[in-house]
Amino acid sequence: MLVLLPPSEGKATGGSGSPLDLGSLSLPGLGAARAEVLDQLVSLCSGDEVKAAEVLGLSEGLRGEIAKNAALREAGTRPAGEIYTGVLYDALGLATLPPAARRRAERSLLVFSGLWGAVRIDDRIPSYRCSMGVKLPGPGALGSYWRTRTPMADVLPEAAGNGLVLDLRSAAYAAAWKPKGAVAERTATVRVVQSKIVNGVEKRSVVSHFNKATKGRMVRDLLTAGADPSGPGELVEALRGLGYVVEAAPPERAGRAWALDVVVTEAQLRGMWW
Numbered sequence: 001m002l003v004l005l006p007p008s009e010g011k012a013t014g015g016s017g018s019p020l021d022l023g024s025l026s027l028p029g030l031g032a033a034r035a036e037v038l039d040q041l042v043s044l045c046s047g048d049e050v051k052a053a054e055v056l057g058l059s060e061g062l063r064g065e066i067a068k069n070a071a072l073r074e075a076g077t078r079p080a081g082e083i084y085t086g087v088l089y090d091a092l093g094l095a096t097l098p099p100a101a102r103r104r105a106e107r108s109l110l111v112f113s114g115l116w117g118a119v120r121i122d123d124r125i126p127s128y129r130c131s132m133g134v135k136l137p138g139p140g141a142l143g144s145y146w147r148t149r150t151p152m153a154d155v156l157p158e159a160a161g162n163g164l165v166l167d168l169r170s171a172a173y174a175a176a177w178k179p180k181g182a183v184a185e186r187t188a189t190v191r192v193v194q195s196k197i198v199n200g201v202e203k204r205s206v207v208s209h210f211n212k213a214t215k216g217r218m219v220r221d222l223l224t225a226g227a228d229p230s231g232p233g234e235l236v237e238a239l240r241g242l243g244y245v246v247e248a249a250p251p252e253r254a255g256r257a258w259a260l261d262v263v264v265t266e267a268q269l270r271g272m273w274w
Helices: 028-045 049-056 064-070 087-092 099-108 142-148 152-160 181-185 209-225 232-241 266-272
Strands: 002-005 109-113 117-120 165-167 187-198 201-206 245-249 258-265
Touching: 028 049, 028 064, 028 117, 028 142, 028 152, 049 064, 087 209, 099 109, 099 209, 117 152, 142 152, 152 181, 181 187, 187 209, 187 232, 209 232, 209 258, 232 245, 232 258
Parallel strands: 002 109, 002 165, 165 187, 187 258
Antiparallel strands: 109 117, 187 201, 245 258
């Protein structure tokens, strides 16, 4: 099972490990592309601060991120699983996973990134600021760059192997690599839907904040249970076995991913799960 995650806007700081070693990162086929994006980001942030803030979409209160980016080559590093924070990662709770589940997480989880393309949770990286929606001098729009001008289309299918791909990325990060062909047929995307009874009638709506929390908790439960579904159908059964209400149907055409709805109630959203 390969689980594709978005990063978080907020990131932990204060890495005490050795400075970045691009050659040590997983998915070495992305190395040259990572070096190009890193060079352009450091160059941008070492120059005109106003221009850098505009390109990166930073408010006045986030101007400190520019200096942080300028020093990426010298900054201390931490495992990516400690760098990324926020709702999804809080619910996933990597630091509190049992040892066996943690080992599965290190094998299974890939975090997509505007700067790195994709990294595993034990890859050591510095804290940075560069979303997939950024358009850098040189590489241009990063979503398009990673999708069309890098070996992503070769590296990711190899990482996926013959197993399930559970794609939990947001739209901006999903643009960097779109599974195709046989890989797409083993891919499942997830939407979190709230079920609410209004005047005796069920109403459904797509949730936002709790979308991330539900996905994080779902991944944690799969890892802790030792689930290893080989395809979307087995994933549906595994999630139902863990107590999730899942609605899914195979895609109508070959070469398409499965779309799963995970249905949660208002009571769950108020804190019964978290």
